[in-house]
Amino acid sequence: MTKVIHGGDIYRYPGELLDFSSNINPLGVPDVVIELLRGETNLERYPDIEYRALRRKIADRYQLKPEEILVGNGAVEIIFLIANLFSEQKVLLPVPTFGEYRRAVEQAGGQVEIVFRKREHNFALPLAEIEEKLPTVAGIIICNPNNPTGNLMSLDELTQLVEMTKDLQKYLIFDEAFLDFVPDPEKSTALQWLSRHPRMLIIRALTKFFAIPGLRFGYGFGGAEVISHLRNLQIPWSVNSLAAKAAELLIYDNNYIECSRDWIKRERGYFLEKLEKIFGLEVWPTAANFLLARLTTGMSAKDIKTELISHQILIRDASSFLGLDQSYFRLAIKDRASNQKLLTALKKCL
Amino acid sequence: MTKVIHGGDIYRYPGELLDFSSNINPLGVPDVVIELLRGETNLERYPDIEYRALRRKIADRYQLKPEEILVGNGAVEIIFLIANLFSEQKVLLPVPTFGEYRRAVEQAGGQVEIVFRKREHNFALPLAEIEEKLPTVAGIIICNPNNPTGNLMSLDELTQLVEMTKDLQKYLIFDEAFLDFVPDPEKSTALQWLSRHPRMLIIRALTKFFAIPGLRFGYGFGGAEVISHLRNLQIPWSVNSLAAKAAELLIYDNNYIECSRDWIKRERGYFLEKLEKIFGLEVWPTAANFLLARLTTGMSAKDIKTELISHQILIRDASSFLGLDQSYFRLAIKDRASNQKLLTALKKCL
Numbered sequence: 001m002t003k004v005i006h007g008g009d010i011y012r013y014p015g016e017l018l019d020f021s022s023n024i025n026p027l028g029v030p031d032v033v034i035e036l037l038r039g040e041t042n043l044e045r046y047p048d049i050e051y052r053a054l055r056r057k058i059a060d061r062y063q064l065k066p067e068e069i070l071v072g073n074g075a076v077e078i079i080f081l082i083a084n085l086f087s088e089q090k091v092l093l094p095v096p097t098f099g100e101y102r103r104a105v106e107q108a109g110g111q112v113e114i115v116f117r118k119r120e121h122n123f124a125l126p127l128a129e130i131e132e133k134l135p136t137v138a139g140i141i142i143c144n145p146n147n148p149t150g151n152l153m154s155l156d157e158l159t160q161l162v163e164m165t166k167d168l169q170k171y172l173i174f175d176e177a178f179l180d181f182v183p184d185p186e187k188s189t190a191l192q193w194l195s196r197h198p199r200m201l202i203i204r205a206l207t208k209f210f211a212i213p214g215l216r217f218g219y220g221f222g223g224a225e226v227i228s229h230l231r232n233l234q235i236p237w238s239v240n241s242l243a244a245k246a247a248e249l250l251i252y253d254n255n256y257i258e259c260s261r262d263w264i265k266r267e268r269g270y271f272l273e274k275l276e277k278i279f280g281l282e283v284w285p286t287a288a289n290f291l292l293a294r295l296t297t298g299m300s301a302k303d304i305k306t307e308l309i310s311h312q313i314l315i316r317d318a319s320s321f322l323g324l325d326q327s328y329f330r331l332a333i334k335d336r337a338s339n340q341k342l343l344t345a346l347k348k349c350l
Numbered sequence: 351m352t353k354v355i356h357g358g359d360i361y362r363y364p365g366e367l368l369d370f371s372s373n374i375n376p377l378g379v380p381d382v383v384i385e386l387l388r389g390e391t392n393l394e395r396y397p398d399i400e401y402r403a404l405r406r407k408i409a410d411r412y413q414l415k416p417e418e419i420l421v422g423n424g425a426v427e428i429i430f431l432i433a434n435l436f437s438e439q440k441v442l443l444p445v446p447t448f449g450e451y452r453r454a455v456e457q458a459g460g461q462v463e464i465v466f467r468k469r470e471h472n473f474a475l476p477l478a479e480i481e482e483k484l485p486t487v488a489g490i491i492i493c494n495p496n497n498p499t500g501n502l503m504s505l506d507e508l509t510q511l512v513e514m515t516k517d518l519q520k521y522l523i524f525d526e527a528f529l530d531f532v533p534d535p536e537k538s539t540a541l542q543w544l545s546r547h548p549r550m551l552i553i554r555a556l557t558k559f560f561a562i563p564g565l566r567f568g569y570g571f572g573g574a575e576v577i578s579h580l581r582n583l584q585i586p587w588s589v590n591s592l593a594a595k596a597a598e599l600l601i602y603d604n605n606y607i608e609c610s611r612d613w614i615k616r617e618r619g620y621f622l623e624k625l626e627k628i629f630g631l632e633v634w635p636t637a638a639n640f641l642l643a644r645l646t647t648g649m650s651a652k653d654i655k656t657e658l659i660s661h662q663i664l665i666r667d668a669s670s671f672l673g674l675d676q677s678y679f680r681l682a683i684k685d686r687a688s689n690q691k692l693l694t695a696l697k698k699c700l
Contacts, residue, residue: 006586011398022396029393037387037592043379043564046372048361073423076585100586107583214393214591233457235426236356236450240590241564 004099007316007330008213013309018338021316023147023178023290025211026335027263030256032249033212037242047241054239057248058219062191067224070231071247073238075177075205075218079104081230082141082173082201082220086110089138091171094125096323098147098175105141113137116323122284123149123292125157131164139171139199144190145178148318148330150286152182162193162200172200177218180209180257181264181289188287191221198223208289209260210250217243264289264333271339275331278343280350289333292318297350301329304349311345354449357666357680358563363659368688371666373497373528373640375561376685377613380606382599383562387592397591404589407598408569412541417574420581421597423588425527425555425568429454431580432491432523432551432570436460439488441521444475446673448497448525455491463487466673472634473499473642475507481514489521489549494540495528498668498680500636502532512543512550522550527568530559530607531614531639538637541571548573558639559610560600567593614639614683621689625681628693630700639683642668647700651679654699661695 008022048054055066072078083104091105093112102112115130117123123146130140142161145152153161165172174190182188194200201222207213217239220227239247250256272291275283280297295304301317308315318328333339358372398404405416422428433454441455443462452462465480467473473496480490492511495502503511515522524540532538544550551572557563567589570577589597600606622641625633630647645654651667658665668678681692 003582004586006396006399008396009399010395011400011402019395024394029391033393034391037391041379041384041387041564043383044374044561045360045369046356046358046563047566049356049359050361052361073585073590074587076587080585104585211394213396213587214391216397216587216590232353235423235430236354237424237426237563237566240423240566240593242592243590 004103005320010314013314015312017309017312017314018341019314020332020334020342021314021330022213023208023288023332024213025209025260025289026338027256027260028211030210030250030253032253033210033215033246036246036249042241045241047237047239047244049236051239051244054244054248058251061251062221064194064221065224068194068221068227070220070222070227071239071244072218072220072234074207074216075175075203076100077238078203078218078220079175080107081233082203083108083110084230084233085171085226086138090136092130092133092137092140094130094142096123096148096318096321097143099321101141101143101175102322114322117146117149117151123151125151125153127157127160130161134164134168134170137170139173140165141173141175143175143177144188145182145286145288147178147288148290148316148321148324149292150284150288150290152188152287155187158190158193162190162197165199166197169199172197173203174201175203177203177205178208178288179204180260182287183265194221199226201226206247206250210256212246215243215246216240217247219247263335267333267336267339270336271333274343278347278350281346290330291333293329293331295327295329299350300326302326304329307349308345311348313342313345354453355670360664363664365662367659367662367664368691369664370682370684370692371664371680372563373558373638373682374563375559375610375639376688377606377610378561380560380600380603382603383560383565383596386595386599392591395591397587397589397594399586401589401594404594404598408601411601412571414544414571415574418544418571418577420570420572420577421589421594422568422570422584424557424566425525425553426450427588428553428568428570429525430457431583432553433458433460434580434583435521435576436488440486442480442483442487442490444480444492446473446498446668446671447493449671451491451493451525452672464672467496467499467501473501475501475503477507477510480511484514484518484520487520489523490515491523491525493525493527495532495636495638497528497638498640498666498671499642500634500638500640502538502637505537508540508543512540512547515549516547519549522547523553524551525553527553527555528558528638529554530610532637533615544571549576551576556597556600560606562596565593565596566590567597569597613685617683617686617689620686621683624693628697628700631696640680641683643679643681645677645679649700650676652676654679657699658695661698663692663695
């Protein structure tokens with residue numbers, strides 16, 4: 001089985017590290033979650049095995065039906081469930097991207113057919129190649145915005161891909177785990193096509209935007225039939241009660257959502273502009289709360305990671321992403337003070 | 351896919367029900383868990399993807415190595431992981447028992463070979479039949495103490511089964527989710543044979559004994575090789591941080607453990623004695639915190655369940671367990687006041 005390397009493995013290093021390796025909202029755990037943990041938690045009860053109240057609330061929020069909602073133990077459970085659709089089949093995978101798609105598909109007995117997002121095209125989705133290969137596969141998995149490159153599909157690209165896959169009756173899987181960070185989520189989501197594409201599935205996460213990766217919650221949208229099939233494959237009670245209750249509250253937590261939008265709008269521009277000015281570094285624009293960087297001096301990401309650890313900073317060496325080499329690393333966008341610390345340390349190392 | 355029915359589905363009914371359908375320690379959520387939720391939760395961090403500290407603590411507690419420990423999102427995740435060992439193979443399953451073993455094995459592409467625990471033998475394990483069929487299967491899954499019958503294997507039965515499966519190199523899976531409730535857990539666990547049987551696996555849960563089914567935590571013991579294989583099949587971060595931290599504390603919470611032992615010792619005897627005296631009811635002795643009952647008057651479990659709901663009491667209709675018919679139901683053992691309420695209501699209904 002493919003071993004996937006992840007960011008956020010701060011437990012491997014002694015001492016307190018400033019973590020730029022995992023893409024978590026620096027506004028931190030929302031107050032509603034802290035209040036929830038301090039109140040009546042009902043942990044002595046099993047979660048509702050059908051998650052009725054939760055699925056109804058998510059459905060209401062997105063004008064869908066509860067039958068179109070899947071909830072899971074992090075977005076990664078949804079990814080592994082969906083991978084079962086590709087057992088003994090092939091699925092198209094544009095890379096570099098999140099490593100668990102491939103692992104999940106292979107574990108389910110499927111195969112990934114790789115297409116490359118190329119540096120010379122700023123890691124844009126290779127739509128022509130996708131169109132060419134689509135007839136030979138059962139579907140395609142796209143991370144949008146893409147981890148680790150930060151690319152967001154345009155409305156035109158989305159429309160093309162929806163049409164292509166719909167005509168050929170292929171599965172179209174969007175992982176929108178980082179969508180809440182993009183400038184205009186409502187316009188950038190594939191959700192607007194969901195009712196017209198019976199084989200489209202959308203994966204969402206609360207983990208990153210609401211800064212609760214420890215609590216584990218992800219969800220998915222799709223047609224009632226495929227959602228029912230996937231729910232039948234789930235282990236019972238896979239979402240813990242606290243995550244379920246937190247999710248009900250967080251999707252309506254407009255105050256936290258607004259503050260986070262303000263923060264990311266401000267810091268994304270600032271951080272990118274400052275990074276662009278650092279000699280020895282190539283960076284790409286991003287729609288997400290992280291960005292991809294490349295060392296142009298011959299220094300390796302592994303080396304700079306080691307140097308930055310001595311400054312109490314952890315970054316994500318991105319050389320383990322298929323399609324990237326040892327010169328790439330990924331940075332989370334954090335609060336101003338942390339971003340400045342990173343900038344200072346980075347300049348010293350380069 | 352087999353649909354498994356569970357107790358604890360209080361969400362299906364309006365109003366507050368006294369829940370005798372799920373087998374949860376009535377002492378409730380331990381204080382250490384409540385304190386944990388009120389303190390620094392670090393939810394903005396991913397759990398340690400390797401659960402290093404947690405696995406070390408469990409290993410220390412049971413004098414094992416961390417490589418022999420598996421942690422999961424409830425015991426049910428461990429069950430579904432282990433089921434992968436039986437893909438395209440057969441596994442022996444004594445029934446009536448917990449329904450998820452069969453569902454997990456079938457979902458993993460395996461098959462269960464049923465043997466019956468018979469009423470005329472007080473639902474004891476049919477060891478002769480198991481010995482006969484063992485050569486034709488890849489292993490056996492045993493719930494000990496067994497849900498829903500409450501049977502606990504004797505030391506002699508355990509020894510026999512260990513020898514049989516070891517000689518034939520078969521997997522021997524024990525689900526000890528309810529072991530903490532039995533009169534002498536240290537003597538009744540299969541753990542004492544673990545180091546001598548490379549294909550033995552033991553499943554444990556905190557859910558029931560520590561009254562935290564909402565938090566989701568289970569664990570498993572086995573040889574380093576098979577545990578490593580199973581860990582490679584897991585989705586990342588399947589145990590949420592709160593469950594991981596709670597587990598570290600609870601396995602050493604001797605005060606809660608002692609109080610719970612005192613309670614179960616007292617109530618098991620009392621409840622059973624009173625139930626035995628009710629006309630129209632047959633009950634079996636139990637080593638667990640629940641018991642199996644049978645209506646001898648021709649009334650169905652479904653009917654008495656409906657009647658008890660009108661008394662604000664929920665019981666587990668056990669007719670959905672393979673091997674039982676519509677006359678069986680299961681009762682949790684609760685605190686004295688609740689048990690008395692059940693006894694009073696039951697007498698009225700019969």
